[in-house]
C-alpha cells in the first residue's frame with residue numbers, strides 16, 4: 001500500500017510500550033501489515049515492528065533470504081506476528097551484531113538468549129508457535145523489544161562495540 005516513514009532513535013514514541021491487538025481481522029490491521037511489508041522491503045530490512053512506523057500496536061514482521069549484510073545466516077520465512085510472546089528455552093547469552101532501521105548506519109554487538117520459543121498470531125488469525133535459535137532467535141528478540149520500547153543499544157553491555165557500519169572493523 002505505502003512505504004511509511006521510520007521513526008529514528010530519539011523519538012519518544014519508540015520508547016512507549018505498544019498495545020495488544022484485540023482483533024486481527026480488521027481493515028486497520030490488514031493495512032498496517034501491508035504498510036510494514038512495503039516499508040521493510042523498500043529499506044531492505046530483516047524485521048520491523050509497528051512502533052517504528054508510529055503505530056503503537058503489538059505487531060512485528062520479519063524474514064530474510066540471503067542478505068549481504070548478514071552472510072552465513074539461515075533463511076527465515078516471511079512472518080507476521082501479532083501479539084507475540086517469547087519464552088526462553090536456553091538462557092545462555094550469545095553476542096552478535098545487530099542493526100536497526102531506527103538507527104540508520106549504526107551497528108552494535110548485543111547479547112541475546114540463545115534459544116527461545118515464540119508464539120503469536122499470523123495475519124489470517126492462525127496461531128504460530130516456533131522454536132528458534134541463532135540469528136532467527138536474535139531477530140525475534142530484537143523486534144519484540146520494540147514492542148516494549150526497548151532499542152538494541154539499551155541491551156548492550158559494552159558500548160565500545162557500537163559504531164557506524166562503514167567504520168567498524170567487523
Ligand code: NI
Pocket residue numbers: 099100101102142143146
Ligand atoms: Ni529494530
